[in-house]
Amino acid sequence: xxxxxLQIARAAYQPKLPKALASGNVKAVAGAATQSVADQEAxxxxxxxxxxxxxxxxxxxxxxxxxxMNVGVILSGGQAPGGHNVISGLxxxxxxxxxxxxxxxxxxxxxxxxxxxYMELTADIIDEYRNTGGFDIIGSGRTKLETVEQFEKGYEIxxxxxxxxxxxxxxxxxxxxxxxxxxxxxxxKYGVQVIGCPKTIDGDLKNDMIETSFGFDTACKTYxxxxxxxxxxxxxxxxxxxxIKLMGRSxxxxxxxxxxxxQPNVCIISEEVEQKDMSLDDVVTYIAQVVADRxxxxxxxxxxxxxxGLVEFIPAMKRLIAELNDFLAKNSEEFSHIKRSHQRDYIxxxxxxxxxxxxxxxxxxxxxxxxxxxxxxxNVQVSLIETEKLLSEMVATKLxxxxxxxxxxxxxxxxxxxxxxxxxxxxxxxxxxxYCYSLGYTASMLIADGKTGYMSSVRNTTAPAAEWLAGGxxxxxxxxxxxxxxxxxxxxxxxxxxxDGAPFKAFAAQRDRWAAETDYVYPGPIQYFxxxxxxxxxxxxxxxxxxx
Ligand code: FBP
Numbered sequence: 380x381x382x383x384x385l386q387i388a389r390a391a392y393q394p395k396l397p398k399a400l401a402s403g404n405v406k407a408v409a410g411a412a413t414q415s416v417a418d419q420e421a422x423x424x425x426x427x428x429x430x431x432x433x434x435x436x437x438x439x440x441x442x443x444x445x446x447x448m449n450v451g452v453i454l455s456g457g458q459a460p461g462g463h464n465v466i467s468g469l470x471x472x473x474x475x476x477x478x479x480x481x482x483x484x485x486x487x488x489x490x491x492x493x494x495x496x497y498m499e500l501t502a503d504i505i506d507e508y509r510n511t512g513g514f515d516i517i518g519s520g521r522t523k524l525e526t527v528e529q530f531e532k533g534y535e536i537x538x539x540x541x542x543x544x545x546x547x548x549x550x551x552x553x554x555x556x557x558x559x560x561x562x563x564x565x566x567x568k569y570g571v572q573v574i575g576c577p578k579t580i581d582g583d584l585k586n587d588m589i590e591t592s593f594g595f596d597t598a599c600k601t602y603x604x605x606x607x608x609x610x611x612x613x614x615x616x617x618x619x620x621x622x623i624k625l626m627g628r629s630x631x632x633x634x635x636x637x638x639x640x641x642q643p644n645v646c647i648i649s650e651e652v653e654q655k656d657m658s659l660d661d662v663v664t665y666i667a668q669v670v671a672d673r674x675x676x677x678x679x680x681x682x683x684x685x686x687x688g689l690v691e692f693i694p695a696m697k698r699l700i701a702e703l704n705d706f707l708a709k710n711s712e713e714f715s716h717i718k719r720s721h722q723r724d725y726i727x728x729x730x731x732x733x734x735x736x737x738x739x740x741x742x743x744x745x746x747x748x749x750x751x752x753x754x755x756x757x758n759v760q761v762s763l764i765e766t767e768k769l770l771s772e773m774v775a776t777k778l779x780x781x782x783x784x785x786x787x788x789x790x791x792x793x794x795x796x797x798x799x800x801x802x803x804x805x806x807x808x809x810x811x812x813x814y815c816y817s818l819g820y821t822a823s824m825l826i827a828d829g830k831t832g833y834m835s836s837v838r839n840t841t842a843p844a845a846e847w848l849a850g851g852x853x854x855x856x857x858x859x860x861x862x863x864x865x866x867x868x869x870x871x872x873x874x875x876x877x878x879d880g881a882p883f884k885a886f887a888a889q890r891d892r893w894a895a896e897t898d899y900v901y902p903g904p905i906q907y908f909x910x911x912x913x914x915x916x917x918x919x920x921x922x923x924x925x926x927x
Contacts, residue, residue, distance in 0.1 A: 641899060645669050
């Protein structure tokens with residue numbers, strides 16, 4: 380494998396650990412019993428073996444040394460920078476407990492467990508991947524672990540390999556499934572522990588005990604670097620409006636964090652759009668007004684950040700998509716015989732008057748995407764909708780009408796971007812390298828202490844790493860009941876952007892100034908070596924949330 384100069388230098392980086400873990404001798408201290416965030420009775424009934432367990436914190440002290448054991452690890456879902464460091468922290472942790480301990484990686488996600496596809500992760504392999512981005516050490520996948528057949532197939536290979544504990548590195552859904560699996564193995568008395576680790580660039584797996592999901596820091600810094608570069612280009616040529624869509628699935632944490640880092644002219648926050656019951660036209664009018672006001676000052680350029688999940692948060696669009704899903708599911712045969720050039724009119728003639736009017740107002744390309752790109756369940760894949768083009772085309776149309784009415788004098792030319800995959804496998808920032816290594820190491824301590832159904836937790840993350848607090852949180856504590864595919868299910872509560880939270884408030888207090896003025900910030904690339912204020916800053920989101 381040919382390595383870049385940075386990769387070679389970075390391999391030597393020793394991630395920092397919380398003081399208690401670095402001490403070498405670690406004891407687990409149990410806190411008070413816990414309960415789920417909501418629906419306590421229902422969750423308790425579904426998780427009789429793993430409900431109500433205490434919070435665990437690790438302190439320096441006499442530790443118990445368990446007998447030699449084997450551990451399995453799975454990377455689940457979308458990539459996030461730092462996954463390899465979770466695995467190397469876990470590896471170092473179990474080797475410290477006993478040099479004979481072994482680590483097995485299941486290949487390409489949870490499917491590897493079910494299909495018995497695995498490899499042993501030896502020291503040589505681990506050393507190749509320390510402090511690197513990506514999940515390629517064992518690969519990742521999106522198979523959901525949710526059926527008894529899958530649990531039993533998994534148990535077969537777990538037994539065969541003598542695995543005592545399984546670590547699942549994933550987002551809210553994967554950790555929900557980790558908890559269901561922990562409960563199942565506990566109920567069956569199989570003696571297999573299951574531990575989760577909080578992963579996702581989306582930043583939506585967080586609560587009082589999980590301050591942030593790993594990967595969010597590096598991904599946001601990577602996007603902010605590129606947005607900063609675009610802003611400098613934009614401010615140099617002064618002739619384009621850049622519409623930039625950012626990944627993040629439903630939640631707008633990534634867009635908000637990037638806005639705080641780069642100070643764009645516009646950033647839309649889906650959660651606010653929903654709360655204010657804004658229509659698509661309201662969003663378009665808001666952007667067009669900023670464009671017009673800047674044009675009046677002679678500034679025909681700017682930047683607009685758009686979270687990828689926006690369309691789902693516009694109540695009227697949600698209703699349109701729901702009706703389209705139903706209609707096309709029932710009439711797919713007839714629809715497939717309609718000539719492409721007539722499809723738009725056909726749909727307009729079939730929908731309810733309200734949805735038909737909205738559909739008719741959409742640009743051609745987006746209208747087509749809404750009818751074509753469906754997932755295997757028949758749903759529109761909203762992440763494929765080019766929201767950045769939808770908004771810029773609608774803004775252009777609105778500006779034309781304002782021009783005719785004498786309300787706008789200016790030029791509007793747009794460029795479009797979508798940033799997502801660019802940031803998911805970036806080399807982890809110092810924060811993510813340290814945080815991930817600590818999460819993995821903490822997971823090994825939870826295993827040593829015999830815990831199951833816990834998520835690895837590292838807190839106090841705006842302080843230097845030595846002051847971080849390592850421990851475990853029962854996953855049932857984060858759960859509530861939600862309707863999924865028509866049924867009530869226990870799931871980890873997803874954390875959307877809180878409009879009463881400090882990050883949103885800081886953004887809202889400054890956005891009008893950012894819209895009018897050109898006060899761009901250019902964060903530049905992530906730095907791995909150099910002054911601590913350049914290399915070790917956590918996200919603005921964390922700094923604002925944790926500010927005392
Ligand atoms: P996870 O929720 O699994 O961490 O994935 C995050 C994410 O990057 C989202 O931001 C994005 O919508 C989705 O994955 C894209 O999925 P895919 O990798 O399957 O294209």
